[in-house]
Amino acid sequence: MEQKMEKLECLFCRKRYPLDVFSSFCPSCAEPLLLFYPTKKRYFYLDRVLALERFKDFLPLSQINPKLSLGEGNTPLLLLDRLMKKFNFPSIFAKNEISNPTGSFKDRGTIVAVQKAKALGMNKIGTVSTGNMAGSTAAYAAKASLKSFIFVKEGTPQEKILSTGIYNPFLVKVRGDYGQLFFESLSLGKKFGIYFMNSVDPFRIEGYKVTGFEIFVQLGHKPPDYIFVPLSSGGHLIGLMRAFLDLKKEGLIHNFPRFVGVQAKGCSPLARAYERGKSRFKKFINPQTIAHAISNPNPPGGNIVLKMIRENNGLILSVSDRELLKSQKILAEYEGIFCDPASATTLAGLIKLSKILTFQKQDKIILIITGSGLKTMSDLESSSMNIIKTSIPNLEETIKDVLF
Amino acid sequence: MEQKMEKLECLFCRKRYPLDVFSSFCPSCAEPLLLFYPTKKRYFYLDRVLALERFKDFLPLSQINPKLSLGEGNTPLLLLDRLMKKFNFPSIFAKNEISNPTGSFKDRGTIVAVQKAKALGMNKIGTVSTGNMAGSTAAYAAKASLKSFIFVKEGTPQEKILSTGIYNPFLVKVRGDYGQLFFESLSLGKKFGIYFMNSVDPFRIEGYKVTGFEIFVQLGHKPPDYIFVPLSSGGHLIGLMRAFLDLKKEGLIHNFPRFVGVQAKGCSPLARAYERGKSRFKKFINPQTIAHAISNPNPPGGNIVLKMIRENNGLILSVSDRELLKSQKILAEYEGIFCDPASATTLAGLIKLSKILTFQKQDKIILIITGSGLKTMSDLESSSMNIIKTSIPNLEETIKDVLF
Numbered sequence: 001m002e003q004k005m006e007k008l009e010c011l012f013c014r015k016r017y018p019l020d021v022f023s024s025f026c027p028s029c030a031e032p033l034l035l036f037y038p039t040k041k042r043y044f045y046l047d048r049v050l051a052l053e054r055f056k057d058f059l060p061l062s063q064i065n066p067k068l069s070l071g072e073g074n075t076p077l078l079l080l081d082r083l084m085k086k087f088n089f090p091s092i093f094a095k096n097e098i099s100n101p102t103g104s105f106k107d108r109g110t111i112v113a114v115q116k117a118k119a120l121g122m123n124k125i126g127t128v129s130t131g132n133m134a135g136s137t138a139a140y141a142a143k144a145s146l147k148s149f150i151f152v153k154e155g156t157p158q159e160k161i162l163s164t165g166i167y168n169p170f171l172v173k174v175r176g177d178y179g180q181l182f183f184e185s186l187s188l189g190k191k192f193g194i195y196f197m198n199s200v201d202p203f204r205i206e207g208y209k210v211t212g213f214e215i216f217v218q219l220g221h222k223p224p225d226y227i228f229v230p231l232s233s234g235g236h237l238i239g240l241m242r243a244f245l246d247l248k249k250e251g252l253i254h255n256f257p258r259f260v261g262v263q264a265k266g267c268s269p270l271a272r273a274y275e276r277g278k279s280r281f282k283k284f285i286n287p288q289t290i291a292h293a294i295s296n297p298n299p300p301g302g303n304i305v306l307k308m309i310r311e312n313n314g315l316i317l318s319v320s321d322r323e324l325l326k327s328q329k330i331l332a333e334y335e336g337i338f339c340d341p342a343s344a345t346t347l348a349g350l351i352k353l354s355k356i357l358t359f360q361k362q363d364k365i366i367l368i369i370t371g372s373g374l375k376t377m378s379d380l381e382s383s384s385m386n387i388i389k390t391s392i393p394n395l396e397e398t399i400k401d402v403l404f
Numbered sequence: 405m406e407q408k409m410e411k412l413e414c415l416f417c418r419k420r421y422p423l424d425v426f427s428s429f430c431p432s433c434a435e436p437l438l439l440f441y442p443t444k445k446r447y448f449y450l451d452r453v454l455a456l457e458r459f460k461d462f463l464p465l466s467q468i469n470p471k472l473s474l475g476e477g478n479t480p481l482l483l484l485d486r487l488m489k490k491f492n493f494p495s496i497f498a499k500n501e502i503s504n505p506t507g508s509f510k511d512r513g514t515i516v517a518v519q520k521a522k523a524l525g526m527n528k529i530g531t532v533s534t535g536n537m538a539g540s541t542a543a544y545a546a547k548a549s550l551k552s553f554i555f556v557k558e559g560t561p562q563e564k565i566l567s568t569g570i571y572n573p574f575l576v577k578v579r580g581d582y583g584q585l586f587f588e589s590l591s592l593g594k595k596f597g598i599y600f601m602n603s604v605d606p607f608r609i610e611g612y613k614v615t616g617f618e619i620f621v622q623l624g625h626k627p628p629d630y631i632f633v634p635l636s637s638g639g640h641l642i643g644l645m646r647a648f649l650d651l652k653k654e655g656l657i658h659n660f661p662r663f664v665g666v667q668a669k670g671c672s673p674l675a676r677a678y679e680r681g682k683s684r685f686k687k688f689i690n691p692q693t694i695a696h697a698i699s700n701p702n703p704p705g706g707n708i709v710l711k712m713i714r715e716n717n718g719l720i721l722s723v724s725d726r727e728l729l730k731s732q733k734i735l736a737e738y739e740g741i742f743c744d745p746a747s748a749t750t751l752a753g754l755i756k757l758s759k760i761l762t763f764q765k766q767d768k769i770i771l772i773i774t775g776s777g778l779k780t781m782s783d784l785e786s787s788s789m790n791i792i793k794t795s796i797p798n799l800e801e802t803i804k805d806v807l808f
Contacts (some may be wrong), residue, residue, distance in 0.1 A: 070740050071480025071500060081471050082549060096475060099503045101740070103778060108470075131666045143740035149803065154793070164779045167790030168737040170806050176796035184796055192803055321480060333572040336474050336505070336547035338539075374507060374778040385569030389558070392588055393579035399553065399596055402574050 006060045009035035009036055011304055022084055022190035024202050032200040032301055035060050055213045058246050060206055061115050068144050070101035072111050074211055077218040082334040090363040102139045103372035104132035109204030113197035116141045117158050124194040128185045131160045131293055132371050138167035149194055179298045199233035200301040208236050212243025223253045228346035229371050231261035232294035233299025241322040250391035259314035262349035264289035268304050271318035280308055290321045290379055293342035293371055338373035407411035410464045412437035414709055426594035428606050436604040436705055440466050447630055447797050459617045462650050464610050467546050476515050477614055481622040486738040499619055506543045507776035508536035513608030516602035518544045528598040532589045535564045535697055536775050542571035553598055555589055557582055572597035583702045599673040604705040612640050616647025625658045627767040632750035635665035638705025645712050663718035664751035668693035674706050675722035683710055694725045694783055697746035722751035731763035742777040
């Protein structure tokens with residue numbers, strides 16, 4: 001069995017370190033380390049069913065165990081023709097990550113990290129999350145027969161607790177600072193042999209590349225012109241950009257897509273740094289937004305994102321809660337997509353950018369829809385919906401009222 | 405453009421009627437009519453992306469408009485290896501319909517009915533539903549730019565209201581008998597030109613066939629030995645059986661799978677009729693089960709199901725709420741699948757059947773997982789979960805307690 005020779009690499013000081021799943025931050029720079037592995041010519045295997053197997057040459061896995069899969073990936077790329085007409089936009093597509101097994105893009109990263117955990121013979125994994133990553137990690141741990149430790153903030157909404165607890169992890173509600181908990185989990189993980197696959201875990205990030213490869217294939221082996229991504233800890237955007245960097249390295253693309261990271265204004269440390277031309281962000285004080293899934297005031301991958309966005313002609317924007325909630329409604333009412341508030345930042349960001357930038361008619365624009373609205377229903381208000389009460393004898397009159 | 409010559413047919417009196425989307429019950433037998441259309445030799449088109457296009461020869465659509473798709477179908481078939489070990493079962497697979505766009509199998513039927521509605525130039529559709537079908541119909545109506553009328557029972561849980569209302573249908577909460585509302589909707593639909601694509605709509609039923617074809621292809625162009633399906637109005641089971649009848653007609657299979665319809669004991673009109681050897685069911689009095697998605701005391705397709713099950717060596721079982729809730733937990737804890745209580749009847753039914761019937765080692769058994777647990781979270785109890793509260797300074801002690 002061929003073993004891939006993975007190392008961890010710091011994008012800032014370019015130092016390389018031996019692989020250590022318990023410790024993936026640069027000892028000199030304190031930035032997250034990413035994977036480095038030498039590669040030969042890489043191919044797609046598009047006759048395979050599993051997403052990981054289709055793009056295995058681009059992943060840090062020597063072997064893929066199909067029994068660990070929950071059917072992640074292979075998500076639809078939907079042409080948003082009604083939005084295009086409404087806003088006079090060029091071709092807009094939604095890459096709909098909601099159809100992943102636990103309803104979010106996180107499954108893409110979790111499967112790669114879990115493959116690694118099993119290959120290394122580990123039996124305990126964990127994560128620190130406020131939502132989607134908690135459910136995803138617990139679900140894959142269940143399938144892989146791994147013990148899992150899920151740390152959530154005190155006060156995490158009940159819908160997040162239930163949709164994670166159902167998989168029977170050790171679900172730990174922790175009082176205290178969330179940023180501190182992130183680093184505490186890594187140090188306890190090392191101590192107790194628990195692989196904490198948190199937001200910027202290097203294997204998790206490699207998993208997000210697969211989404212990028214799928215978009216490339218779905219567009220007929222061509223890159224899009226723009227990719228809008230909700231931006232929080234940075235792991236997802238880093239993974240997506242790495243996919244297209246890989247494609248460029250392989251000579252499969254010449255034009256690099258323009259990445260647009262979108263934050264919620266109420267928690268926008270990276271948009272703020274980007275606007276001010278800074279290469280490092282500052283912790284965002286007093287964050288407040290309805291887009292909980294992207295509300296990280298101190299994103300661990302933030303400086304990498306700023307660096308990669310700058311090097312690749314990307315952009316970082318922020319949108320208000322009012323704008324993103326409006327976009328959430330538009331996506332549902334025009335395109336039949338019920339996403340969470342965080343995902344809706346992509347459309348809100350596109351609408352905002354369209355006011356200051358002229359798109360070309362032939363442009364292809366991707367919105368990455370990261371998570372399901374079913375897990376954030378407590379944020380919805382039925383008052384804005386068309387709800388009518390009636391009885392069977394009055395039903396005919398009710399319909400007449402609506403129609404005429 | 406070739407027009408398929410669809411007629412409606414009564415399986416009981418074998419009379420045929422011209423197509424009428426507003427009226428699909430037999431005037432003589434009062435049973436739902438199913439589609440009949442002459443066919444030539446039929447092929448699969450497995451190089452296509454859209455599920456409908458892959459199996460278009462088997463569908464009553466002259467043309468498929470890809471713009472109406474939300475990416476339904478192509479759902480994973482997952483080997484449940486941990487359950488196989490736990491229960492010493494032969495090969496068990498979950499056909500996971502949760503990954504459909506709105507989180508349930510209903511999308512398969514809705515897309516076919518919506519394709520037809522658009523082809524016929526209609527602009528209004530509707531449905532009567534307590535849950536999954538409501539959200540599905542509203543979502544596809546949004547995408548297709550159709551007005552939609554969704555009738556739900558008074559007292560429908562808020563999570564179902566919100567996950568439907570988000571798509572901006574006319575959502576009508578109706579006081580009165582639910583069975584009566586079903587037929588009332590059809591008569592009002594005819595009056596006002598609203599195509600009510602209810603549970604046993606003939607086009608909806610044809611859509612469910614695609615799931616059957618996918619299973620056949622996913623098993624390497626072989627039929628499974630058993631297919632367990634949650635059973636309520638009957639539409640889903642009728643569609644799945646019709647898929648394998650089509651495959652038999654085309655000479656693609658010789659052994660017909662054994663279908664097992666599973667009802668919740670608290671609302672089991674068909675299991676009761678089946679056990680008593682009756683060819684007609686009686687309305688179930690005072691239904692009471694946590695599996696709301698399959699709680700139909702007077703299933704419109706019930707007599708067709710009894711006939712088809714009898715003719716094809718199938719079975720109908722019922723399981724208690726305790727059994728199905730236990731199976732819901734097992735599916736999550738062992739296989740990482742978080743389904744609704746209705747879907748869990750399949751595993752509960754399999755466990756029950758395994759006590760009275762000996763499976764062969766080489767048997768392939770399918771459980772159809774019909775809907776997401778995310779829409780029924782109010783039924784879950786966190787008391788049965790491993791939830792621990794602690795603070796950052798005490799986290800290490802907490803982990804030690806768990807581990808040692």
